[in-house]
Amino acid sequence: MNSSNPAPDVQVSAPETNDQMTIIVFSGDLDKALAAFVIANGALAMDTKVTMFFAFWGLNVLRKENAAAPAKDFLSTMFGWMMPKGANRLKLSKMNMGGMGTRMMKFVMRRKKVYSLPQLIETAQASGVRFVACTMSMDVMGITKEELLDGVELGGVATFIGDASQSKSTLFI
Amino acid sequence: MNSSNPAPDVQVSAPETNDQMTIIVFSGDLDKALAAFVIANGALAMDTKVTMFFAFWGLNVLRKENAAAPAKDFLSTMFGWMMPKGANRLKLSKMNMGGMGTRMMKFVMRRKKVYSLPQLIETAQASGVRFVACTMSMDVMGITKEELLDGVELGGVATFIGDASQSKSTLFI
């Protein structure tokens, strides 16, 4: 059940505790992020509770495009400058071809009326998918909470293991 | 239980409803496709029902080598021309070295009498692994049903979520 429907009065015979999915978004590639959010939104539409756990490169998916950069040490500034700032800046894992492949893919998706990544993210968040950013990754990469989308929770590996132990499926993307 | 053995008369004490596995083949890399099919065939041999869901680059694994190309628009023709046409044309994700690494790997596999990817695919399909091609990916990449191996089903994200919800393990490869 998703969070917009907190008190369903229908009784489902199948075990209810299985209606949960956990997705680790480790990758910061456009194509894999698209897959993760298509799956998350699809699962939610089928009454599956979804938690997305963003670690390592996946944190880039959640970065705000124009967040004021907080004061950081040299290495964090370097990392922050080199990594893509948010969903609009991600690239394909293959056939990026200096950006041309990525632009082609986005163009085709618009023409086919497929949701863009920012639209998928917005839909997911609005519909109640939980976004959890991995604090250890944030620490190592020097990414602060202010640089991430509003409403993102922070959590560690224990949060993830706890969610996975409640989930029917756990995907590492 | 696999489809070639539909009515086993042995009673297994372990919960039978868990004997299902769903594999998303997202990658079009030779090494990852090999892993996916080794796992699928292995699971099937152990009476686990397997559905493989091919999305994005993974669609290339299912492309026929010599399918007559249907009339397509410019971008789809471009994509189709640039992406590998079928299991024989996939490359290693690492150490491809302009094709040399991939050829070496195939050579070693032949010498060690390990099944090639086309053989693994044929075995999987013949033994009852379900192949589902993701329609959204086909649409975006301009790949048509005629270009894919015979017997491949079409499905969307709902098909995948439905399968995953029945599966003991769901892998994203």
Place this chain on the structure above:
Amino acid sequence: MNSSNPAPDVQVSAPETNDQMTIIVFSGDLDKALAAFVIANGALAMDTKVTMFFAFWGLNVLRKENAAAPAKDFLSTMFGWMMPKGANRLKLSKMNMGGMGTRMMKFVMRRKKVYSLPQLIETAQASGVRFVACTMSMDVMGITKEELLDGVELGGVATFIGDASQSKSTLFI
């Protein structure tokens, strides 16, 4: 429950059979190996039994740095020479930049007092995470048992399927 605590006398009300996780370490990238071991150690700390199954490039994570190279044929020697020898030699999947990115990442991790990959591996093994090396991958890549860390078990796809069928979560990394 982990192996250092083999006979717990507390009764847990939650289903005990779910406390198991299987992780396929397919990748030989430093960042993905780190993720795998952080998850494994985290799960173990939460009384989840963990099996890590190392296949393909993932075998490189387990290679000893200074193992005496056994006599091998030409191709195996080539593969062995080109692939990284152990956890200290792995590279980032992105932003490696000729090794500079990888060095930066290791430097930051040290400064932040985050465990290094060799430390995570040692902790996992000491705490009772099972390491299984995929024999088919070893055969194809020409890697022998002597080249791998002590205490690694050998297993095939059947071993993996068996573990996955007992696991609440199975991850492909």
